[in-house]
Amino acid sequence: MRGHLPRLTALAGPVYAELLSGVVASVIGTYWVAGLGGSAVAAVTLAGTVENLLLGLVLVVSSGTTVRLSRALGAGDHEDAARTARAAWRLWAVGSLALAVPGFLLRERLAGAFLDGQAAALAADYLTVAFPAFALFSGQRVADELFKGAGDTRTPMRLALLSNALLLALDPLLVLGAGPLPALGVTGAALALALSRAVAFAVTLRLRPRMSAPAGGVGAAARRIVRAGAPFGLDFTARMAVGTAQLALVAGFGVAAVAGFGVGYRVLLIVTMAFYALRQAAAIEAARLTGAGDTAALRSLGRDTGRLAALVGAIAAVLSAALAGPVTALFTDDPAVAGQSVGFLRMAALYLLPYALVVALAGVHQAAGAGRALVLSVLVGLAAQLAAAAGLSGPLGVAGVWLGPAVGAVVQLVLLVLLTRRAPVGDAPVAAGGAEVLERVG
Numbered sequence: 001m002r003g004h005l006p007r008l009t010a011l012a013g014p015v016y017a018e019l020l021s022g023v024v025a026s027v028i029g030t031y032w033v034a035g036l037g038g039s040a041v042a043a044v045t046l047a048g049t050v051e052n053l054l055l056g057l058v059l060v061v062s063s064g065t066t067v068r069l070s071r072a073l074g075a076g077d078h079e080d081a082a083r084t085a086r087a088a089w090r091l092w093a094v095g096s097l098a099l100a101v102p103g104f105l106l107r108e109r110l111a112g113a114f115l116d117g118q119a120a121a122l123a124a125d126y127l128t129v130a131f132p133a134f135a136l137f138s139g140q141r142v143a144d145e146l147f148k149g150a151g152d153t154r155t156p157m158r159l160a161l162l163s164n165a166l167l168l169a170l171d172p173l174l175v176l177g178a179g180p181l182p183a184l185g186v187t188g189a190a191l192a193l194a195l196s197r198a199v200a201f202a203v204t205l206r207l208r209p210r211m212s213a214p215a216g217g218v219g220a221a222a223r224r225i226v227r228a229g230a231p232f233g234l235d236f237t238a239r240m241a242v243g244t245a246q247l248a249l250v251a252g253f254g255v256a257a258v259a260g261f262g263v264g265y266r267v268l269l270i271v272t273m274a275f276y277a278l279r280q281a282a283a284i285e286a287a288r289l290t291g292a293g294d295t296a297a298l299r300s301l302g303r304d305t306g307r308l309a310a311l312v313g314a315i316a317a318v319l320s321a322a323l324a325g326p327v328t329a330l331f332t333d334d335p336a337v338a339g340q341s342v343g344f345l346r347m348a349a350l351y352l353l354p355y356a357l358v359v360a361l362a363g364v365h366q367a368a369g370a371g372r373a374l375v376l377s378v379l380v381g382l383a384a385q386l387a388a389a390a391g392l393s394g395p396l397g398v399a400g401v402w403l404g405p406a407v408g409a410v411v412q413l414v415l416l417v418l419l420t421r422r423a424p425v426g427d428a429p430v431a432a433g434g435a436e437v438l439e440r441v442g
Contacts, residue, residue: 351405
């Protein structure tokens with residue numbers, strides 16, 4: 001199984017470390033805020049949810065930049081690569097203003113739409129800092145993808161480690177106060193996040209690849225970025241929406257079920273991030289090979305990606321089933337919550353293998369031009385997930401809800417394979433022979 005394996009693992013390893021560091025920093029940051037009470041936790045949770053929703057839009061630009069830049073460099077077209085980089089920064093500037101300014105002006109209404117009383121006031125305070133600082137978050141994502149599009153996943157990893165290390169140091173100082181520093185509470189948490197991102201972004205701007213683009217063509221390059229990245233953004237946003245709907249189903253079975261789901265979900269993040277790291281690595285390589293017109297290598301990349309995803313997914317499934325009890329015990333000693341978490345993680349063993357294949361193969365297909373097939377398979381698969389979760393929850397209780405994702409992942413995988421074998425290339429232009437490649441990598 002060597003083939004593309006060394007290249008895929010070299011690209012995916014740093015991406016996984018980057019993603020994992022963000023989750024660790026988020027969990028520890030929540031720990032400091034938790035000491036301020038339930039209203040503070042609710043406020044920060046809402047702010048995080050808002051950022052995740054905006055991330056779906058950011059992914060359109062960042063993911064599209066990776067694909068277009070990798071294709072251009074794979075084709076040896078450095079002028080197009082430079083135009084892509086310039087277009088990405090212009091999209092960042094326009095998008096940041098379009099999202100941050102209205103968000104800042106409407107922050108109190110937004111907080112009040114979901115929370116009330118002290119929690120709403122605290123959420124508005126957090127968003128007062130978070131929305132102006134949104135440009136730092138989206139700019140870092142764009143810069144990271146410029147590195148990744150050029151085949152460098154180590155620099156974004158180092159920058160993420162720097163940002164998250166600063167966050168770990170700043171959180172207790174600004175949230176709880178120390179020495180001459182006052183305790184700023186929830187506002188301090190927002191400031192800590194903004195400052196850590198500002199420092200990392202400043203370093204990023206000094207390190208970022210500089211490309212000299214000829215005049216003209218930037219508008220067309222921007223449209224190509226949006227077209228290439230739209231399926232990734234839609235994928236993320238749809239999964240967020242379905243995840244929220246599934247949480248509503250779980251809530252019908254009581255607080256212990258919700259808490260157990262929360263614990264199990266955080267545990268699964270550790271393994272599913274490996275799937276997304278592989279997806280990014282596969283997308284970078286697939287875009288480069290598509291630009292180079294190397295159809296034989298692209299076919300073998302699809303096969304190797306599938307094999308590696310199957311291996312990672314199978315290991316994750318075995319670990320989820322075997323270690324559900326001991327891992328859950330690290331997070332809670334409540335018997336009711338622990339029982340729900342263990343049940344969720346053991347049922348997730350049925351979900352992880354097909355999901356790993358779906359996520360990783362989607363990276364290959366999207367980068368090679370099958371964006372429409374990807375979107376359709378995601379939407380149908382997620383609809384099947386919700387329908388199965390709702391339908392099975394009657395006879396099976398909450399276990400039926402846990403089974404929903406497995407049904408959805410299998411449906412999505414089957415549909416993705418069928419569509420990429422039959423459908424024409426959905427994101428022109430691609431290298432000659434792209435349709436043939438897409439017929440075979442599934």
